Amino acid sequence: MPNDALPRPRGEKPRRILFTGGGSAGHVTVNLALIPMLQSQGWNAVYMGSGGGIEKQLIARLDDVDYYPISTGKLRRYLDLQNVKDPFRVAKGVFQAFRLIRKLRPDVVFSKGGFVSVPVVLGAWLNRVPVIIHESDLTPGLANRIANPFARKVCVTFGETVEHIKGGKAVHVGPIVRRELLRGSALKGLQWSKLLPGKPVVLVMGGSLGSRRINEAVRRNLPELTKAYQLIHLCGKGELDATCDGVRGYRQYEYVHEELPDLLACSELVISRAGSNSIFEFLTLRKPMLLVPLSKGASRGDQILNAESFRKAGYCEVLQEEELTDEAFLGALARLYADREIIRSRMRQNEFKDPAGSIAALIQEASRK
């Protein structure tokens, strides 16, 4: 924990904002986009998350953001011995968050959700610090549903989400996309991945943690896939497969950071899970997508709804996990490639009006009250 966690007299400049959110990158990347923007407007940003989660690693890559780890428990939907211990961990987290927030005295808390955010929201509420929540999925996650009564506003990415948010707190702002993603260079992407110009590149991204189902489908079909495409496969931590290393036109990486903009720029199509941040990034960059949403058995089914909304808008092909045969997979990708221009023209009709600016305005407003 940083040493400068000292009380700060109210009214002293700059204003301080406490961010939280974690568990997977999808609960952090919105914060990664907002933090530099708010810092440039004079805010002092601090972060509260778990001691060992991905949020800690991702926030460490930013300048001037002090990180405060707290105890946290997972909100599981399945039976597990940890379920007995976790309520105690969450209670400890609430206590830690309460004390830290009393010390740090932020003007406002911005929560991107994920299980680690619940103690922080409660700690803020107990200190009477205004809370703004962000929900990027079509239906709210469990953490955000628990946090809703303690929040002033809930910013949402999908228009359809407004009706799922209780208390009339929803504000439809649209997707928050990291600015650097818009500045990719196709040439650099090809050079970095050592792929060739002229043959279409498909980027495979199974969400921030990777997806075994997608990884297996891609690797099983490599001989067929590499006839038509080159592949950049972001397969998730611990999911590299050394037996595919020499395959011509195939590159695999566990997770990429600053290379992602260039890799996206050189990709014609994307195969992905249907995590909300990822698919809105692909939409913003006009990348036709083949989506394989996480099944209801393994989640609350939010990705199925995210994917269905994009399918209706004509941005993607969708295959449910149980439909993921080799024939269906290759067929859907071939259709996507054939339809890529029409899909891109539909995507071009979709313009979002400064979502990050709308959130900044809500943050300013909440911090004044």
Ligand SMILES: CC(=O)N[C@H]1[C@@H](OP(=O)(O)OP(=O)(O)OC[C@H]2O[C@@H](n3ccc(=O)[nH]c3=O)[C@H](O)[C@@H]2O)O[C@H](CO)[C@@H](O)[C@@H]1O
């Ligand atoms: C298994 C699980 O619980 N998944 C949830 C999680 O997904 P997940 O954490 O995968 O979230 P998203 O797909 O929304 O976002 C992933 C983020 O990681 C980034 N990225 C990914 C790979 C990489 O190599 N480099 C990189 O920077 C992407 O650009 C994106 O910004 O949060 C999403 C948003 O609430 C939900 O929709 C998902 O259902």
